[in-house]
Amino acid sequence: MKRLTILGSTGSIGQSTLSIVEQFPDRFSVAALAAGRNVEAAFAQAVRWRPQLVSLATEELADQFTARLKAAGITEVQVTYGTNGTVACATLPAADFVVSAIVGVSGLEATYAAILAGKPVGLANKECMVAAGEILTRVARERNVPILPIDSEHNAVHQCLRVGARNEVKTIWLTASGGPFRQLPVEQFDAITPEQALKHPTWVMGRRITIDSATLLNKGLEVIEACRLFDVRPSQVRVTVHAQSTIHSLVEFIDGSILAQISVTDMRLPILYALAYPERPESTLTFDLAALRRLDFEEPDFGRFPCLRLAFEAADIGGAHTIALNAADEVAVEAFLDRKIPFTGIPRTIEQVLTLTPEAHPETIAEVLAADQKARQTARKLVTRTGQGNQAS
């Protein structure tokens, strides 16, 4: 029985993780849930799963939550809050495995704490790796703690890598759906609305990651994540646009063999893989290979999607540059969704922030968070200014 801590339990990955626990009651149970602000959903989860510990975003929410538990006569669930609360969930002695699914760098400290505590981590939070991957993977290697990627591409890579030795890897090929604007004339990119950008062709996901998929910045973050997770150079990672999202990624070995992973586009599959690794439990998430008719591929257009180029450039420099790439994008995407900057303002903002970022290699999580804050401030100033500029033009 693997007892899980789920960081971000009320989000999409958190809920999918709990649906896996529901399907495999003999394999998995819930030790702790870090839930954020959605008290309603967190309470329902606590009632269903009776974790040892639940963490909410604030003391006030934790008090509300405690009162509701008391009213329901539930006494075995402890309640905590804030970053310390999330860290307490991540390091709970009763937890055997931590699912890191808090979006953004706010999940970083707890993920780091989990690795320090020797807990195997299922990582759904790619910003962790992008901002602090150098630190996280170093500590994980030192303590022999496995990090199992939960996003579909890196999960596919993790599977394909089992077919050879690490020094036999030539290239990791990440597939990209290409987003909704793969075929839109580039002149029309300025006029893209948030509503258009929020329609992803193959995956249903959160708002930021959906926009990041439309700019291909998401694929850029995955390139950086792949470098850190699998200890390869940026020049060893390439992207192929594969609109059907059937092949989730590929690994090319030095002998010329390429391994590819295919499955349904359902996050429960990489979650199950990470939770059960190295075993593969039987699931109902089957891909109908007999019905497969056609797979298409094309090279990514770096001109149309400058975010992808920026990510490769940031990956080459590493350190503060990958932190800034992620931070600037998060601010720029928010500004785009708030209609403060156009779609094309996203890469412009990121590029400007990167230009203003000094080459530096943070060595602690505190330094990472400081670099992240600094990049956000720079980006915020830029989107305000750019926004005004755009309104004027």
Added chain:
Amino acid sequence: MKRLTILGSTGSIGQSTLSIVEQFPDRFSVAALAAGRNVEAAFAQAVRWRPQLVSLATEELADQFTARLKAAGITEVQVTYGTNGTVACATLPAADFVVSAIVGVSGLEATYAAILAGKPVGLANKECMVAAGEILTRVARERNVPILPIDSEHNAVHQCLRVGARNEVKTIWLTASGGPFRQLPVEQFDAITPEQALKHPTWVMGRRITIDSATLLNKGLEVIEACRLFDVRPSQVRVTVHAQSTIHSLVEFIDGSILAQISVTDMRLPILYALAYPERPESTLTFDLAALRRLDFEEPDFGRFPCLRLAFEAADIGGAHTIALNAADEVAVEAFLDRKIPFTGIPRTIEQVLTLTPEAHPETIAEVLAADQKARQTARKLVTRTGQGNQAS
């Protein structure tokens, strides 16, 4: 340094194996060559590779060969002949690895002897597995001798299987090019000439295997081979028609993940994999994934290709039926190439032989060879009769 015995050194796989040895002189050397009837080619190989032992088909050819060696002043190469000679090559103490590439069941005894002698085998001869796979795999398991498949499909499966445990395999999906008649109206199958059938869309191969690719009997033999090599039931093997031959096969696991192997259509790649396993040496046999545009798949048409259905039926029964399937096909293909029977006479002959084959499970190689001879006799009678019938109609 791995010292190789190559059974069938002057054939296509044998020559490709030697080209791999040429490319990796630090990894591989040649211990013995079993060459058959092509004295000219065998002599050139002996001069180049200086094996300890060379075997020819007959005593007369061996004498010719010895005289040529003497004339050339080569004294370190021993010469032998016949089945005993092939077995001597396969069991040579100086050999670390045996490449079994003699076409047809004539390679069977030597392959069996190699496994008995504890030599890892690279198996390019699928008839071995079809006729005697139950015996060969049992002995290999008992003696812990690895059998590494050299044909592209099973080599792909071998790679994909490394990504999970054997009891986690749901289905092995063999890809088939579909052969040259994938889209020919079935009414025109009677009129197919040997010349048309000898044009394979993606692979350049021997005559029988090319015809077997056109009837899909070859895929049927591979289904049976997969059952034996990978210890799965016929119902766990399926075929998908994939005209580009880019994906060489796939393995579907019970959790829903499917692994696929992609590479150039060059037999040197599976040969290199088998010879170097578990390592992957760097090779120049690279697949240009960036240039990949499209992959197509369709379900095989069992009505159009009855040989595939017959193979699944024979696989279900096993034993003498798979022996008869292979033997009857070899006779029928010869008869087709000699214009004695039409293309559609191939499955008809096989089906008739299978109907006349009693259910039996040979337990020795001698029994296998006897069952093989019996099926061939039955098939020969049938093709003579059918041939006359066809001339009359």
